[in-house]
Amino acid sequence: xxxASLMLRNPKQRIMTFVSAQVCVLLAxxxxxxxxxxxxxxxxxxxxxxxxxxxxxxxxVLRHYDRVMIRRLGARxxxxxxxxxxxxxxxxTSATIYYYxxxxxxxxASGRSIFVSLGLLEVLNEDELKAVLAHEAWHIRNNSRxxxxxxxxxxxxxxxxxxxxxxxxxVFAAEIAGSEALYSARDKLDKVFI
Amino acid sequence: xxxxDQINISNEGLTKFFSPIESMIMKTLWSExxxxxxxxxxxxxxxxxxxxxxxxxxxxxxxxMRRVETVNGRVRYVYASVSSEEEAATEITTxxxxxxxxxxxxxxxxxFSKYSGxx
Numbered sequence: 001x002x003x004a005s006l007m008l009r010n011p012k013q014r015i016m017t018f019v020s021a022q023v024c025v026l027l028a029x030x031x032x033x034x035x036x037x038x039x040x041x042x043x044x045x046x047x048x049x050x051x052x053x054x055x056x057x058x059x060x061v062l063r064h065y066d067r068v069m070i071r072r073l074g075a076r077x078x079x080x081x082x083x084x085x086x087x088x089x090x091x092x093t094s095a096t097i098y099y100y101x102x103x104x105x106x107x108x109a110s111g112r113s114i115f116v117s118l119g120l121l122e123v124l125n126e127d128e129l130k131a132v133l134a135h136e137a138w139h140i141r142n143n144s145r146x147x148x149x150x151x152x153x154x155x156x157x158x159x160x161x162x163x164x165x166x167x168x169x170x171v172f173a174a175e176i177a178g179s180e181a182l183y184s185a186r187d188k189l190d191k192v193f194i
Numbered sequence: 195x196x197x198x199d200q201i202n203i204s205n206e207g208l209t210k211f212f213s214p215i216e217s218m219i220m221k222t223l224w225s226e227x228x229x230x231x232x233x234x235x236x237x238x239x240x241x242x243x244x245x246x247x248x249x250x251x252x253x254x255x256x257x258x259m260r261r262v263e264t265v266n267g268r269v270r271y272v273y274a275s276v277s278s279e280e281e282a283a284t285e286i287t288t289x290x291x292x293x294x295x296x297x298x299x300x301x302x303x304x305x306f307s308k309y310s311g312x313x
Contacts, residue, residue: 081262081269103231103246103260103271118262119246121269122231 015164019149025156054154058147066111073100075115082121088130089114092137092176105189107132109139120189128185131177138169201290211286215240215248216257220282223258223275231271249273257282 033044069075075098079086086097097114105120114136124132139146146165174182202210208217218238223229226237231249235242249271252258260271277285294302 081264082267084267103249105242105246118269118271119231122271123242 022152022156051155058151063111066113069110070098075100089133089137093141095140107136109136123188124185127177127181131173131182131185134176135169135173138172215244216252219248224279228272228274
């Protein structure tokens with residue numbers, strides 16, 4: 001199944017096969033425990049402890065991590081500064097855009113917030129900015145689903161493929177803002193938006 | 195680094211105290227006054243990706259300051275140096291002399307009075 005996921009071109013299908021491969025691994029782990037038929041095994045406790053901790057972190061902490069980021073970056077809502085950006089994102093998903101003081105052009109999404117640096121607003125023109133915001137809006141839209149993917153990857157110890165998600169977000173951004181704007185935005189930023 | 199905790203005596207000019215990009219930016223700010231990011235990258239001919247992080251650092255270290263300006267719905271940073279070149283030179287000199295006195299005590303002071311420039 002992992003091999004199949006490498007052969008498929010469509011990122012969505014690749015993620016789906018990847019997930020089913022992980023579920024198989026999980027079943028295999030459960031089956032092994034069952035067949036070994038031993039209780040009171042330290043490694044079982046360790047594994048369940050690990051699963052519990054990662055579940056709490058991924059489903060509980062990461063969802064509210066944007067609050068921490070706002071405080072740490074001293075971020076402020078963008079609406080008073082550039083209202084059209086907030087209106088644009090409102091049409092795609094429910095998220096608040098925050099800007100923070102840094103000349104390094106960067107954008108990222110966390111929880112229900114999109115963060116952009118002032119340097120990014122300075123460098124990109126309107127269309128390019130729309131492409132970046134659409135990309136981040138896709139992440140917000142799917143933030144309720146990605147934790148499952150991360151959790152599965154952690155439980156089976158297989159690396160979770162961020163690049164597939166980035167590709168899907170790019171496809172969405174190209175649909176909304178046009179692929180030209182997306183490529184010129186990518187060109188301008190050496191840092192890939194996360 | 196701008197924090198002055200690392201001084202490279204063998205380097206040329208300002209790069210004794212600053213990194214090459216930092217010193218280029220500071221020299222431009224001292225001579226030109228207020229500047230936008232785009233003007234800075236043009237004048238110094240350093241790509242934005244290298245300038246941006248350095249500017250953040252200079253602002254944080256208190257050598258440069260910036261304000262946000264909105265022009266036609268677009269946001270721009272306007273940079274300026276916090277102090278003049280002379281003031282910065284005085285500050286750096288004081289810091290270096292302080293550290294010499296700290297290390298050598300009266301011996302350093304004795305040498306200052308005898309000092310008569312490069313041989």
